[in-house]
Amino acid sequence: MYYLGYDIGSSSIKVALVESKTGKVAGVLREPQEEMVILAPQHNWAEQDPEEWWKYICLATKSLLSKHAIDKNDIHGIGISYQMHGLVLTDSNVKVLRNAIIWCDSRAVSIGEEALEQIGRDKCSSQLLNAPGNFTASKLKWVKDHEPKLYGKIHKAMLPGDFIAYKLSNKIRTTISGLSEGIFWNFKHQQIAEWLLSYYGLTIDHLPELVPTFGFQGKVSTKAAEETGLSVDTPIVYRAGDQPNNALSLNVFNPGEIAMTGGTSGVIYAISNKTESKEISKINNFAHVNYTLKNPTLGKLLCINAAGIQYRWLKENLKFTSYEEMNTLAEKVTVGSDGVVLLPFGNGAERMLNNKNIGSKILNIDLNTHTNAHICRAALEGIAFAFMYGMEILLAEGLQPKVIRAGNDNLFQSKVFANTICTLIGFPIELYDTTGAVGAARACALENGDFKAFGETQLKNDHIHTFYPHKDSKPYLEAYQHWKELLEKEL
Known part of the structure; x- marks a missing residue:
């Protein structure tokens, strides 16, 4: 029996198989072999097409299962690690509306700086534990200000890991850890920071449903099974940003x-x-x-x-x-x-x-x-x-x-x-x-805490x-x- 781990980076997609009982690595593979392109339409911008991530996940999964002769029914859990702070926008049909604005994009810096000045350092420090900065919430505000027609079509705003989990399960969900990396989480009151959304003129309806970091987050859909070579109903049981996941791996x-x-x-x-x-x-x-x-x-x-x-x-x-x-x-x-x-x-x-x-x-x-x-x-x-x-x-x-x-x-x-x-x-x-993909696979065993x-x-x-x-x-x-x-x- 095995667990499968994904690591969605900005340079490549890595997939790992580990034995579920021992944690021993059975195989690791990356796609593409050359690094993925980061698009820069303007100075200090950084974007990627989320569907490219999915394409390489499908290729890597099929290749890994074939290379190691693994029966898809022997995979009993999926863990996901992903590049943090990105913004993936989809419409009501869950069609991607634009390239993802990824972690190293700097276009929203001034928005975050203005927010810190107007909201006040004390409130940001005590509740967000962060300045709004150039994070996902500020990037979404940038879209609202600069691409209003597109903003009006948004149904959900997701992190990269949320999007991949959706592609696998057909369910749009996120975690507290994920919300915190987007600066959507109020640590003082331990709830979504609705006041920050209100300040930016954003709506809580754009955020996905909350699920635990460890535990059932969805299962592989029929469509995803066809595209990846996985078995229908294989459970997704873990998700975290690449740096928290790297810490877990270590x-x-x-x-x-x-x-x-x-x-x-x-x-x-x-x-x-x-x-x-x-x-x-x-x-x-x-x-x-x-x-x-x-x-x-x-x-x-x-x-x-x-x-x-x-x-x-x-x-x-x-x-x-x-x-x-x-x-x-x-x-x-x-x-x-x-x-x-x-x-x-x-x-x-x-x-x-x-x-x-x-x-x-x-x-x-x-x-x-x-x-x-x-x-x-x-x-x-x-x-x-x-x-x-x-x-x-x-x-x-x-x-x-x-x-x-x-x-x-x-x-x-x-x-x-x-x-x-x-x-x-x-x-x-x-x-x-160890690697992020291996850590994500092993984390599937942590349902018991x-x-x-x-x-x-x-x-x-x-x-x-x-x-x-x-x-x-x-x-x-x-x-x-x-x-x-x-x-x-x-x-």
């Missing part, structure tokens, strides 16, 4: 535990039981996957928009053959990249920089001495320094790290990157062989390495301080 559930991600964006996701935040414009506070009305556990999220996408840009434009080649070159250069500095902020407005978009910059290149190797190291260090800059914000919030974990993929496959972060923080980073047993299984099976801080941290600290000074000049 057994991060308790206050002081931290999950890090070095994918397209870089994320520090720290667990807290304090429903308060000082830095609501820099830190996001979301309902974690184990959030309940009696135990309101939060995930404090610090995001660097341009992490892996910065490294990918270098790979493509400097014509490297692989990331391994880049990582190897970077290791040949000393700490501090011989003075070369890279500021990795070229993928939209950066929330931790107060929603400023200062662009990506490579500084201090000496044309006589510096090479591609220096640029590779400066990129890895620059992204790691951005992580440290974010950690300082979280530490000022009172965060006391107890454990830091990361998946063994993307940027964390670079020793330069991982060693730089861990040495600057002065805390070990545990590396695990046994987080302890779930975590013990993952820690036992998945741990592959722990990075420890270098004893001589001085060159790292000096390089970081130099980077920080240049960043603050830009700001």
